[in-house]
Amino acid sequence: MDDSAAMRYSAAALLVICLPLSGAQKKERICPLKGPQFPAPKGLGLEALFRNATGAIEQSIQANLTKMPYNETTFSVGMFSVTDDELLYEFHHTDPTVATSGLGANKVDADSIYRIASITKILTVYQWLIADGDRKFNSPISDFIPQLLEYQEHHDHYPGTRWDEITVNDLAMYLAGIARDYGLNDVAVPGYITSFLPVMAATVLPNNPVNGIDIPASEDPVCGYFTANIEYLPCSRDVYIKEIANLGSSFVPNYTPSYSNANFALLGLGLENMLGASLEGIFDKHIAKPLGLCSTTMGNPLQITNDSVIPGGGLVRSGWWDALGPLNGGAGGFSTTNDLAAIGRSILNSTLMARATTRRWFSTTSFVDTIEQAVGRGWEIFRVRSNGHSVDLFTKSGNWGVYNSVFFLLPAYNFGFSILSASSTARAAVVDALSNDIVNTLLPALEAITKRQASVNFAGRYTSPDMGTNTSITVTTDGSLGLRITEYIVSGVDLLGSVFALFGSDVEFRLMPNQLYDGRTRVGFSAVYQPPSEIPPKGEFYWSCPSWLDIDDYTYANVPLGLMAFDVDADGNATSVRLVALRETLLRK
The missing domain is CATH 3.40.710.10 (DD-peptidase/beta-lactamase superfamily)
Structure with missing residues (x-):
């Protein structure tokens, strides 16, 4: 993490701590990434x-x-x-x-x-x-x-x-x-366009240079x-x-x-x-x-x-x-x-x-x-x-x-x-x-x-087939954007409460479509994680939506920890999820 990034995280954490003391009650948001928030819908005619x-x-x-x-x-x-x-x-x-x-x-x-x-x-x-x-x-x-x-x-x-x-x-x-x-x-050419002009303009503008405009007719x-x-x-x-x-x-x-x-x-x-x-x-x-x-x-x-x-x-x-x-x-x-x-x-x-x-x-x-x-x-x-x-x-x-x-x-x-x-x-x-x-x-x-189909297709709890590893994630949809991960445990370690909590204790971990897979048998997502941010006052434009700066900051052996790939059946329903960085596949319950 570079110094500027650390300063942003510290400032964000400090802001979260200080706001309640000031009594400010401003609407909070998760700043979205540009692009689709869920996979594109299918079978619209049946909806x-x-x-x-x-x-x-x-x-x-x-x-x-x-x-x-x-x-x-x-x-x-x-x-x-x-x-x-x-x-x-x-x-x-x-x-x-x-x-x-x-x-x-x-x-x-x-x-x-x-x-x-x-x-x-x-x-x-x-x-x-x-x-x-x-x-x-x-x-x-x-x-x-x-x-x-x-x-x-x-x-x-x-x-x-x-x-x-x-x-x-x-x-x-x-x-x-x-x-x-x-x-x-x-309008140098008499015809359809000049017929809409007032008489004076329709008479003077065409037919140069006879009309006094010193441009040779060869340039018409x-x-x-x-x-x-x-x-x-x-x-x-x-x-x-x-x-x-x-x-x-x-x-x-x-x-x-x-x-x-x-x-x-x-x-x-x-x-x-x-x-x-x-x-x-x-x-x-x-x-x-x-x-x-x-x-x-x-x-x-x-x-x-x-x-x-x-x-x-x-x-x-x-x-x-x-x-x-x-x-x-x-x-x-x-x-x-x-x-x-x-x-x-x-x-x-x-x-x-x-x-x-x-x-x-x-x-x-x-x-x-x-x-x-x-x-x-x-x-x-x-x-x-x-x-x-x-x-x-x-x-x-x-x-x-x-x-x-x-x-x-x-x-x-x-x-x-x-x-x-x-x-x-x-x-x-x-x-x-x-x-x-x-x-x-x-x-x-x-x-x-789109949101309803995403919830049907991907929401649920995914666990390791090897019960001894204690690895699981829980995927939900809520009133905000993207799929939300509310549980991310790897070998008993709560990554949301440890690694990703470095962004703030109230960090939200959300998955956005990344188009890295074919979409027919496997659908890929990348994570954006940040604490909820305030909607800036009118006139404040500087870094009002900084989420794109911190996409998958954390990696494991060179692969983003937030990279996930869901295996789907012919109807688009996820059957399992691959935690790509950890090289582990979890089954949907």
Whole structure:
């Protein structure tokens, strides 16, 4: 134990002794570790609490179906988990514009095809990780698209992009600093965007340099924007790379997160160059065929079918018809509720790539200016509190034309859901409302189910088969987090009252999942032990949650004393526990 650690323990012990004398009655807590507090639940579809929660969600939806924005939105909701092959829950609503459409679907279900727009960004990163892992993520994107350096020009009047400094990772993490798009909302080009501007601006801003703005027309975007009749004018591959090479920067790389479709267009183009194949071909080989997907594409579907969701039959007005060309890697995808569930399961279960790669993908890479929102490699991450600890929601939203969507993964519960929608009037209102409603309703149920299953599967007394050794532990669950060890006796020695009591006489010894074992036949836990700590007064941030500093401080022959591995049967019930450091197995009574 180092001096600083000893000082913390002494201070903690002194605080425990002194507080009662001061009469302070502050709420105490066990500061949790980041991550799941119990193993992920199984068989959610069989759980009454889950069915009650989805019933409440459906009741809320039904109550709103005759009101805006629900009555003017076609939408599909689908929930899924790793341990269930079918959707856990689905709800579909068809509004009049789809019900009477002369093209495509007239009633939506889990196989209905929606444009998923920017959810495609997750598919682009996923393809890269499957095909090549993340070994090259710190390489400059110019290694994969050398034309970015070849076409780059020096500009005195605006800061150019530093392509030799921008890595694959920077693009995936929204940290490249480049502008959001090439051409899409450029007001130098007369057309759809300028039609929304006041007359003076719509007259002066486009058509330079005739309008008096001294910029040559040759610098205007030549593609990548909407024309006056709302048709998207895609770029060719070579033109896109040539033009984006001179896209202006908003920030230097790795300065602050800034959303960019161009980031993921470049990732898609770089992946194509690296593998020598088209993005659609890469997707088919690495994702669609292994998962048996029938309706997900990285660009426009080849034909319109009875599953295509096209409100009012408006191919152009809806945005269905827009072919995005090189932007497909950022927003070109189409998919269904069933296909997104299959993709979500495969990500959560590491079906198509190494578990270590998945764990790295499920990480926060930068925060925005609030600790409740962050970004990852393609992910939009939200952090919410549930039962005294933080839960990370890995999401990706998308919108193009009338289509709005969102994809949620909750790794702590091996659970996810998607909401796909189409509306020319309500836009994303239903997706936004349902995202909040589903998370706020489901999280308490998921937490309660997870804790109950952990208690059933692991709680109890475990003893040595050799009665002469007097070795045993007792595992319980209580109102706090993780499995609690209330008895830890080895050869007659009370470790809770001796070794671990060095942290304080009221030390609590709790087990958190560590993912070190396969989870099917053996489930691993690591210990965190500390006295209950006070919730710090508002404004006191320094070491308000120090439990991560003291994980498994004590070892035995180089193995943490708090490392335990439970052997489980086919139903997940523990039959024994291995005290790993002591090389001894105890049987569950």
